Amino acid sequence: MPSFQRFFFATALALASTLAVAQSPLAASRAAADAAQAERRAERDQIQRDRRALEARRIKEEAVCYQRFSVEDCLIGVRAQVRDQESALRQREVALNDADRREKAALRVQSIEQKQQEQREKLEAGERPAPMQAASRAQAQAQGRAEREHDAQQRAAQQHSREQSHDAAKAERAAAQPGQISEARARYEAKQKAAQERREKHEKARADAEAQGRKPAAALPPPPPVPSASAAP
Structure with missing residues (x-):
């Protein structure tokens, strides 16, 4: 092989090696970022599952509250735990979301640093790199737009996921209330009505006793108020 060809191939190999070394940290960072984003997507999916399970548990525990003596205190405790x-x-x-923002900012900084490193290496090799041309600026602008669109799509997907979770929880409440909470509440209200009827009967007996000059019996305490279903968080 002629000497000039050996020199050409050696120079090309050296340049390729230099570019590979310069690009490998950014490529590795992007690969790590992709893996981290996949983990965060899985974590977001788990959060939505946890949220649906929390809502289902709230429905069941509220139904149990209506079967207890201290209904309002029980409901307050259940709803406080759900809020926490x-x-x-x-x-x-x-x-x-904070991790997403930090990761994207770090990748942008690393990309800028890599371009600057490539410029320095070209200068050290005796080249005179031209300033950023219109095509390069357009590419940078397109990359910025793509990142903003990706962020907007991610926010929209998260909002859609939250809305789906809310709608699913609402549907679960609607399905569960006729068979659980509404039934338990109906039993509780029936007990309240029976207690009110006993109280009215007792008051009538007191009035009759007073009218006949007898000592009336002590008054019964009023029944506790019926908890409001609208107080749910």
């Missing part, structure tokens, strides 16, 4: 756990789920979502 829902807040924890939201915090997990916020942490995932």
Whole structure:
């Protein structure tokens, strides 16, 4: 092989090796980012499953509350626990969104640094790299638009997932209430009505006793108020 060909191939190989070394950190970072995003997607899916399970548990526990003596206190406790756990789920979502933003910012910085490194290497090799041409600027702008569109799509997907979870929970409540909460509430209200009737009967007996000059019996305490279903979180 002639010497000039050996020199040409050696130079090309050296340049290719230099570019590969310069690109490999960014490529590795992008691969790691893709893997991390896949993990975060799985985590978001798990959050939605946890949210649906939390809503189903709330429905069951509220139905149990209506069978207890202290209904209102029981409902307050159940709903407070649900609010705390829902807040924890939201915090997990916020942490995932923050991780997305930090990762994208780090990739942008690394991409800029790699381009600067390539420019320095060309200068050290004796080349005179031209300033960024219109095509390069257009490519950078297109990349920025693609990232913004991706962010918007991700936010829309998260919102859609939350709406689906909310609709599913609402449907579960609608399906469960006739068989669980409404039935339990009906039993509770029947007990309240019976207690009110006994109280009215007792009051009538007191009035009759007073009218006849006898000592009336002590008054019965009023029944507790019926919990409002609209107080649910």
